[in-house]
Amino acid sequence: MSMFPAATYQARRAALLARLRDAGACGLVLLPGHVDSPMNYRDNAYEFRQDSSFLYFCGLQQPELALLLDIDDGSTTLHGDDIGIDHLVWTGPLPSVAERAALSGIERTATNARLGATLSTARTAGRDVHFLKPYRGETRLALAAWLGLADAQIDAAASRALTLAAIALRAVKSTSEVAEIENALHVTRDMHHLAMRLSRPGVVEQEIVGAMEGLALAHGRRLAYPSIFTSRGEILHNHDHSVKLKGGELIVNDTGANSPIGYASDITRTIPVGGRFTGLQAELYDLVLDAQTQAIAAVAPGVPYRDIHGLACRVMVEGMKTLGFMRGDAAEAVQAGAHAIFFQCGTGHMMGLDVHDMEGLGENDVGYGEGFTRSTLFGHKSLRLARPLQPGFVVTIEPGVYINRWLTERWQAEGRHAQFIDYAMFDRHADFGGIRIEDDILVTADGRRELGPPIARTRIDVEAQCAS
Missing domain, CATH: 3.40.350.10 (Creatinase/prolidase N-terminal domain)
Known part of the structure; x- marks a missing residue:
């Protein structure tokens, strides 16, 4: 035991x-x-x-x-x-x-x-x-x-x-607890790289999910949570794996293994079926990676996680403006909640023995606390963590872009945030799907440390794994 x-x-x-x-x-x-x-x-x-x-x-x-x-x-x-x-x-x-x-x-x-x-x-x-x-x-x-x-x-x-x-x-995680999380991440890396190699035209999503779970079981582990592996990445928690891959679509793979003692890992990668990011896929992938890179760099003791979320949102709004999806002042758009047209969730959460650590004890008590009130705005209200970071916290950083046809249609009919959103662009790319990139970060006394072994993250590295 x-x-x-x-x-x-x-x-x-x-x-x-x-x-x-x-x-x-x-x-x-x-x-x-x-x-x-x-x-x-x-x-x-x-x-x-x-x-x-x-x-x-x-x-x-x-x-x-x-x-x-x-x-x-x-x-x-x-x-x-x-x-x-x-x-x-x-x-x-x-x-x-x-x-x-x-x-x-x-x-x-x-x-x-x-x-x-x-x-x-x-x-x-x-x-x-x-x-x-x-x-x-x-x-x-x-x-x-x-x-x-x-x-x-x-x-x-x-x-x-x-x-x-x-x-x-x-x-606050001890050195031994952090070691358990990193133990889990070594298996999780192999699971994600296996999925990249298997994501080819003609393969059914469930075959890849089964291969990843089999790899975890072969190492004496279980999944930290049910895998999200889907070509419908705009559906944030889509657990249907019945689709046969055609080629050219993007797969959101949110999968993590546990350590033997039960500590979680939580990693998301986005995989191009057929091995190459093309056109808008490449541009949006690089935008999400830029937002994640800047958000990770902002992690430090005393920094409210809400500020890190705001930074990720602003970076993505600026990028979406360049690509023609958004307009106006990025900070004003985020404050109003207009960014939720493509980013409906939070940038991350606490992690430990539970993948969303301790949320069974009360999400607001875990993630907010004194001086921090949960927003009621769509998008912002889904932020699970807002409080200042402390050394020993382990958090996820997971920005994403999700083009959801049903959300676009509803907001457009209501005329919501029309000063910030170019609905014609969202309509044009209604079938795009989603992109998410997620890693696990330890808050240290002087900053942060990315946990676990490297898992292919840049477009070049992901495409190399797909081809290997």
């Missing part, structure tokens, strides 16, 4: 308790792990993925475990059940709960049945039970039963102090 040393998890739990005490919290912290999620009946489950906060503070990747921390006396108890003979014949021998606890530096263990009784006693005594807002139905049901809450009460009862403490700790 892949884990950090026990001392890592002990230090994380101690830091969590210290932050909670500093915030004036007392009582218990309950961190439930995940249970198996049935695919179509109980014994045929989806591949198990542990809750990331449980994984961060405990490291154990088995189902049906729960972590209970006592803020007042500093103790930690791992709840779980040892297998009996009925399970043994199906699974073979498995480590006991005590053996698993030792791997995480936990001395106390108890059964799952005991957990309910402990929580009931604590509630009767008037002690607080801190838990994170759940995002899985099974966890919601368990919390409701343990804590005597109706489902409608659960979200409001989640602990604000615990949420903010967990975000603060998980946001």
Whole structure:
């Protein structure tokens, strides 16, 4: 089982308790792990993925475990059940709960049945039970039963102090965590280069997706998220892979592998089917790459990520003006939200154990925080990260151009941002598709570092991989 040393998890739990005490919290912290999620009946489950906060503070990747921390006396108890003979014949021998606890530096263990009784006693005594807002139905049901809450009460009862403490700790990546992300990126590089070589006329998209996932599995990994591999790149999260490639179109390939411990990678490359970028494809590709290059260069401690997003948007509006798609002042166009005619999403997000790191804890708490309010404008409101960057943050930088026929038609009918947008040009290139280029960046004490091995990114290098 892949884990950090026990001392890592002990230090994380101690830091969590210290932050909670500093915030004036007392009582218990309950961190439930995940249970198996049935695919179509109980014994045929989806591949198990542990809750990331449980994984961060405990490291154990088995189902049906729960972590209970006592803020007042500093103790930690791992709840779980040892297998009996009925399970043994199906699974073979498995480590006991005590053996698993030792791997995480936990001395106390108890059964799952005991957990309910402990929580009931604590509630009767008037002690607080801190838990994170759940995002899985099974966890919601368990919390409701343990804590005597109706489902409608659960979200409001989640602990604000615990949420903010967990975000603060998980946001700053240690050297070991960064190494895990780079470990994942080595496999991700091979997956992307394989896709470039396979993207040829006559091949069905699913064949290439399958080859990439097979490569990840051959390295003992899983995908960090379902692959976006599509010749309809203007559809931002298109997971249909049924199209047979014709030649001449562009493929947006947004695919990343996990590390053995579960840390994500998140890389996007745009591939010309047939091996060459032509005409407008080449011009827009170079524009997106320029926007990404300038945005990466702007990453530094203290810089609000919102400013990096604004920079990428302005660079692309200026380029789209040169190509005849936009007009007017670039800064004014971005402020008004007119850039969203071709760039409908944000420039990036936090990354770690989750590909959109910690967003299950609350996207605004993770990405915005004090002093930063989420925009209500189309496009700008999809920016997941705005807050000032800190050393140890890992972020993605992923500008793109997406010419979406349905969006163009709607905005044109409404006359929206007509002073900035040349709708005739968008109509002329309604079938263009999309381009995205994405890399993973570590914020360092004095700037930034691009993580992982080089993955073909310039037009020359991408075309060379396609031809290899």
